[in-house]
Amino acid sequence: MPDVPLADKYEGGEFFFVRECYAEYYSKVEALLVEEKKSCVTVTGTPGIGKSIFYAFFVDRFRKTHADWTIVASTYNKNTKIKKLALFEPGKQPEVHDLPTKSERREIMLRLRAGEMGAGKPNPVVEEKLLWLYDGSPEVERGLTVVFSSPNEWLRLSRNYRQTYYMPPWTLEELQLAASVLEYPFRDDEIESRFWNFGGVVRNCFLLDPAGIPVAIDELTKPIEATSDSKKLENLLVGTQNDDTHHRFLHYEPKGDGRQWDTKIVSDMVREKLAERLYSVIKGKMNKVEALLDGIPPAASLRGSIFEAHAHTKLKDANYLDARPLDGPNQSDNKRFKMQPSDEIDIFQGNAITAALLNGGPYHKPKEKNFASVDGFFFPKLPVGEVPSMNEKDKRILLFQMTVSKNHHVRASGIIYLLEKLGLLDLVKANPKRAALIFVHPAGEAKDFKRQQIHSSGTSPANR
Numbered sequence: 001m002p003d004v005p006l007a008d009k010y011e012g013g014e015f016f017f018v019r020e021c022y023a024e025y026y027s028k029v030e031a032l033l034v035e036e037k038k039s040c041v042t043v044t045g046t047p048g049i050g051k052s053i054f055y056a057f058f059v060d061r062f063r064k065t066h067a068d069w070t071i072v073a074s075t076y077n078k079n080t081k082i083k084k085l086a087l088f089e090p091g092k093q094p095e096v097h098d099l100p101t102k103s104e105r106r107e108i109m110l111r112l113r114a115g116e117m118g119a120g121k122p123n124p125v126v127e128e129k130l131l132w133l134y135d136g137s138p139e140v141e142r143g144l145t146v147v148f149s150s151p152n153e154w155l156r157l158s159r160n161y162r163q164t165y166y167m168p169p170w171t172l173e174e175l176q177l178a179a180s181v182l183e184y185p186f187r188d189d190e191i192e193s194r195f196w197n198f199g200g201v202v203r204n205c206f207l208l209d210p211a212g213i214p215v216a217i218d219e220l221t222k223p224i225e226a227t228s229d230s231k232k233l234e235n236l237l238v239g240t241q242n243d244d245t246h247h248r249f250l251h252y253e254p255k256g257d258g259r260q261w262d263t264k265i266v267s268d269m270v271r272e273k274l275a276e277r278l279y280s281v282i283k284g285k286m287n288k289v290e291a292l293l294d295g296i297p298p299a300a301s302l303r304g305s306i307f308e309a310h311a312h313t314k315l316k317d318a319n320y321l322d323a324r325p326l327d328g329p330n331q332s333d334n335k336r337f338k339m340q341p342s343d344e345i346d347i348f349q350g351n352a353i354t355a356a357l358l359n360g361g362p363y364h365k366p367k368e369k370n371f372a373s374v375d376g377f378f379f380p381k382l383p384v385g386e387v388p389s390m391n392e393k394d395k396r397i398l399l400f401q402m403t404v405s406k407n408h409h410v411r412a413s414g415i416i417y418l419l420e421k422l423g424l425l426d427l428v429k430a431n432p433k434r435a436a437l438i439f440v441h442p443a444g445e446a447k448d449f450k451r452q453q454i455h456s457s458g459t460s461p462a463n464r
Contacts, residue, residue: 002060005084005096006052007075007136012206016053017178021168026058028165028258033131033144034066038163040145045167046251046266047150048203054167055135055148062131063088069129070112076136080154083136087112109142151247166254166261169200179206189351196368199251199267220248220266224273228281233274237265265302268369275305279313304404311402311440312376316342316363321398323438326451337436338394339363339378353421358382372414375440376400379422390427390434397424402440410437410454 001016010016025043032038045051059073071088087095087108097104112130132145137154147154155164170178172195179186184206186194191205197217198204204216223245227233236249249270250263265271315321318339325333339362346360350371357364358379365376378398382388390396399415401408419425419435428435441449 002056003094004056004059004073005075005086005135006056007077007083008052010053010056011208013182015182016056017182018057019050019054019170019174019178022054022057025054025165025167025258026061029058029146030062030065032163033146037144039143040147040163042147042149042155042164043167044149044151044155044164044252045254046169046201047247048201049167049169050202051148051150051167052135055133058146058148059088059133066129069131071131071133072108072112073133074135074138076134076138078136078152080137080139082138151252163259165258166252167258168254169251170202170205171200175200175202175205178202184208192368195267197267197269199270201266217269220270221273223249224270224277227274227277233278236274271302271305272309272369275302275309278302279306279309307404307442308375308402311400312345312363312365315339315376315378315400315440316345318363321438323436326439326449335436337396337398337438339398340380345376353418355388355421355423358388358422359384372411373418374399374415375402377418379424388423388427390424390431396434396436397422397428399435399437400440401437404442406448406450408439408452410452412454412456 001010001012001014029041029043032041043051043054055073059071062069063071068090070090073086073088075083075085077083082100082105083098085097085100085105085108087097089095089112097108100108130143132142134145134147134149137149137152138145138147149155172192175195176188176191178184179191185208186206194205194207194213197213197220204213207213207216223236227236236245249266251266253262253264255261265274319341320339321337322334323337325335342361342363346357346364347367348357348364350366350368350373359382361379362381363376363378366374377400379388380395397419399418401410415437416425419428424435439449439452
């Protein structure tokens with residue numbers, strides 16, 4: 001880890017992981033400073049993705065690449081109060097100042113800017129190769145400046161410069177690779193579970209103390225529990241009152257060269273909890289969903305999640321289900337499937353499926369939103385120890401896919417995987433009518449929902 005002051009203590013050990021995007025963002029910022037002589041560049045993005053680590057990477061690489069430059073690296077707290085200052089001058093040992101006073105900083109600034117010409121006489125040659133780097137939001141910018149900061153008041157002030165870059169959140173694959181390289185005590189499935197909760201926020205995904213996980217989850221779920229109307233939803237996702245809460249709930253996704261961005265809900269867990277909460281608030285009145293979400297762009301993706309929450313609740317409580325064959329448009333073609341109400345939805349891990357799942361439920365859904373097989377399934381609850389069978393007339397497995405879209409392709413391999421793990425594959429092969437794939441779609445749009453495609457292998461779809 002480069003020996004530079006950081007706004008927050010780095011607790012990841014002796015080393016840090018260099019993301020692929022670091023070299024790209026370094027080159028962009030370096031070009032603006034050295035070639036275009038832009039006075040102020042800001043690097044920002046979702047809180048907790050490691051902008052301070054990129055700042056340390058930047059200091060270290062810039063010093064090696066531009067050995068004749070002087071660098072002043074400072075850290076600031078959330079109140080724009082300086083915590084530490086490090087001075088790197090060519091050919092000299094670094095100077096580190098803890099909690100430097102305003103007069104001490106002024107003295108350093110005058111000394112650096114005067115160079116060999118004496119105090120009070122600015123040296124333009126020195127000015128051209130004097131770089132100010134800030135980890136956190138400073139009070140003001142000075143000369144050639146790079147600010148590494150979360151979106152906040154500084155970002156609003158600096159927008160006029162139009163030199164702001166948004167760093168991307170971490171991907172699941174990046175997190176798993178970094179945990180392996182840094183030899184953290186996390187298996188891939190644990191990282192996947194944390195990613196489901198926190199998305200690409202490395203600060204939470206790499207918490208080394210397990211006791212910190214429920215605390216971090218509470219920080220996300222408690223504001224959701226307080227969401228009772230569109231006004232509170234807007235505050236949560238747009239940040240009309242509390243920027244800190246708002247930033248915890250949204251990821252900033254860079255577009256193009258990184259100077260534009262979109263926002264999306266931070267994780268699958270947050271999206272699911274928000275959908276469940278809003279569904280309970282509107283009490284199942286799906287016709288109110290559009291009005292509730294209208295005008296809140298980050299909430300647009302919640303429409304599908306709220307519909308899923310609605311569908312899961314209905315299926316959990318169902319005694320029977322009427323479904324229309326996708327190749328039979330007439331109402332008389334509807335098929336009625338017998339079901340049983342569940343006390344609770346049985347939530348399972350996609351990588352831990354066994355026949356023992358059939359002792360619970362009888363309605364089940366995967367924890368993972370991207371589970372390749374189904375969004376939920378029903379199978380009559382079995383007594384513990386009983387071998388699965390389908391001898392009875394109405395005993396079948398119902399596989400559910402939920403969508404608000406008109407097109408929803410299905411992977412056959414995912415369904416086969418589920419049936420095999422449940423111990424039902426051979427039974428379904430012997431009698432295919434003992435399994436039904438049912439698409440759950442909003443009632444007002446159901447008439448336009450057509451036969452879907454099942455991908456039988458690889459990426460080649462086959463109509464079924």
